[in-house]
Amino acid sequence: MDAQKQLQALSDEFQQLQTDLEGLVDARQKLESQQQENQGVQSEFAQLDDESNIYKLVGPVLLKQDKAEATIAVNGRLEFIEKEIKRIEGEIKDKEEKGEKKRAEVLQIQAQAQQQAATASA
Numbered sequence: 001m002d003a004q005k006q007l008q009a010l011s012d013e014f015q016q017l018q019t020d021l022e023g024l025v026d027a028r029q030k031l032e033s034q035q036q037e038n039q040g041v042q043s044e045f046a047q048l049d050d051e052s053n054i055y056k057l058v059g060p061v062l063l064k065q066d067k068a069e070a071t072i073a074v075n076g077r078l079e080f081i082e083k084e085i086k087r088i089e090g091e092i093k094d095k096e097e098k099g100e101k102k103r104a105e106v107l108q109i110q111a112q113a114q115q116q117a118a119t120a121s122a
Contacts, residue, residue, distance in 0.1 A: 003113045007106060014102040021095045028088045035081045042074050 045067065048054070054070045055062040 003109055003116075007109050007113070010102055010106050010109065014099060014106065017095050017099045017102060021092060021099065024088055024092045024095065028085060028092065031081050031085050031088065035078065035085065038074055038078050038081065042071075042078065045071050045074065 045054075048067060050067055052067060054065045054067055056065045056070065
């Protein structure tokens with residue numbers, strides 16, 4: 001494969017990694033937003049006494065829910081969200097490392113091509 005085709009292939013791979021990275025960052029931001037929302041609910045629950053009325057929106061209907069049950073649900077969501085954030089951060093790190101390797105490969109091929117061009121014209 002000549003240097004130009006190899007460079008184009010690496011450039012395409014790098015662009016795909018960047019696109020994947022953007023999607024992962026968006027997903028992490030959505031999870032962090034959900035995490036903040038659920039932490040707010042958790043702190044509100046902490047201020048309520050055990051006899052307080054809690055309602056859960058299910059479709060167009062508000063259903064009364066036990067405080068312990070609601071607290072367990074929120075804590076479960078928070079655990080899930082934290083695990084997902086960690087998983088996505090691992091993927092982001094992986095994509096960033098792969099991106100850096102591709103960038104290094106591109107620079108190496110460009111340098112080789114420039115060196116060959118300089119040698120050919122000399």
